[in-house]
Amino acid sequence: MTQNNSVTGFTSNSSSATMTIPSGATVVKAFLTWSANTGVYTGDTRRLCAQYSAGRGVATMPAGSATGYTNRSVQLKVANAAITDIAPGNVLVDPASQATALYYSASADVTSAFASVPTGTEVTISAGNIWTPTGAGCYAGWSISVVYDYGTYLPNNPASVPHNIIYYEGHVRQGANDADLTVAFNGFTAVAAGTRAGFTLFEGDRNITGDSASYSRGGSTAYTEIPNAAGATGNIGISRAVGSVRYTGTAGTAFTNQSVDVASVPLSNVVAGDSTVNLRLGTSGDSYLLRNAMLSVPTAGLQLVKTFDGTADTQARTATELATFTIRITNTGAGTLRNIVVTDDQANCARSLGTLTLAPLESTTYTCTASAPSSTGYVSTADATARTVVGDFLAQDSDSTTVLLSAISLTKTSALAPGGTGKAGDVVNYTFTVTNTGQSVLTGIVITDPLVGLSAITFGAWPGTAGTLTPGQSVTASATYTHKQSDVDAGSVANTATVSAADSDGGVRPTGQANRVTPIAAAGAVTVTKTGALASGATGRVGDRINYTFTIRNTGNVTLANASLVDPLPGLSPPVVTWPTSTSGVIPVGQAATATAFYTITQADVDAGSVRNTA
Structure with missing residues (x-):
């Protein structure tokens, strides 16, 4: 039975799996791993995937070089993205001394293929074009290992608690005559329970038992067996991969990928303070290939959030107004935190929280004000450090908030x-x-x-x-x-x-x-008009009176003050002025003052024939 390449657009040997990246998370690392027979069987020059028999016959090799697996690209499709060619980055092959059919395995970093992967919903991942012979006993398969990160702790989301991820790659064949393989994980300290292990096995047979995986913790020689994907022990390789999708062979029978075991399992015996985990794989029956193993260990984490009011990341302040801040510190890791110290560019916001401890996911909050107002906007930053009670591991974080000038x-x-x-x-x-x-x-x-x-x-x-x-x-x-x-x-x-x-x-x-x-430019102006007439009954003789009338008019744009009337005519009586306001000497714009005076005609005036003068 051969695979019928049901994934549209793939060249050959394609299959699919499903995966869900949680909402809010980003894939920070992804490795694609694949493996197949090389077509070489130790001690036989024929192209074989299993020991030769007339009934099995020989294997059919892919076109081209007999070692095409060293450089042939595989195809990968993530969700709705286009199919891309993935060149092998690391190819390993069984040594010639291996006394059975020889396998190869390869891997490549495919993190970039997940740059736009949808989150919070199941997506389909397909791979194909794997170089492999076809025939009796031949296999080909692939797996993908993904590390995702939330970037920061998300309240009410325990999955965002930070973990230390240790990832090993290799190519180890395990057969009945081989010593058990121990993969030693160290260089960490678990600050709480919750450690998980994962691995990829190729060519495990469900109907052949005796193969097992187990682990020990903290240097102990006591091992705990890990059940297989079906929950049973004593048969770790049963060709069942997490997320695999059933496909149909050419004979019309539905079946799953029969060549890959992918597992992610909790190591419930690992406790806070453990700094080593040994993963042991062995077999007394079924043979298989271990390609990778990984460990996810809960680690210390701390989140500091500095805001205006616990929510807003910016605030506006005038040049005379003090900024105010809310600082929240959350234990986002595993294990209790102590010795919490906050440093801040605003002296009023620095704190040493003394004997306060924070259990996982517990928070503490305080408020503070800026040291002084500012005539410019600025960014204010706080840094926090803490230590775990178990292991004295450092957890730290920093955060900034913006103060905008309001003007x-x-x-x-x-x-x-x-x-x-x-x-x-x-x-x-x-x-x-x-x-x-x-x-x-x-x-x-x-x-x-x-x-x-x-x-x-x-x-x-x-x-x-x-x-x-x-x-x-x-x-x-x-x-x-x-x-x-x-x-x-x-x-x-x-x-x-x-x-x-x-x-x-x-x-x-x-x-x-x-x-x-x-x-307003002042434009003062005045006009004076003067009329004279003989008094009633006068004929122009010496001793007759001339009555004079004066009109003083303000023709400018400003009120005139201290106005006075002067007439140099000798003998003229003092003018009697009538002012337009109650204040003497004041003439509003457009108004006039009037005055009267009289003059007695002299012989000289009569002799001159007139009286002339200017007021």
């Missing part, structure tokens, strides 16, 4: 409306420009201006959501003001506008101010 600026300009000259009643157009000069999004932006008589301030088009400015964005607003005479008299209009906003954490509102002095 806003305001500029204010003014200009007379067209046609204005700077007189009372002229309209001044004010323009306000608000800019987010910080690093945090600002909302609820409000401009206030205490100038009495200023119209409502109206915003123009916002660059995005109304009332919101992202860092670097600006918006303009406008208002109008009508000059009062008091403004013109003062020579300017001075006032201060203020802008405020809310930042992302709702603390102190950032503010900005803009002072504006709008100058």
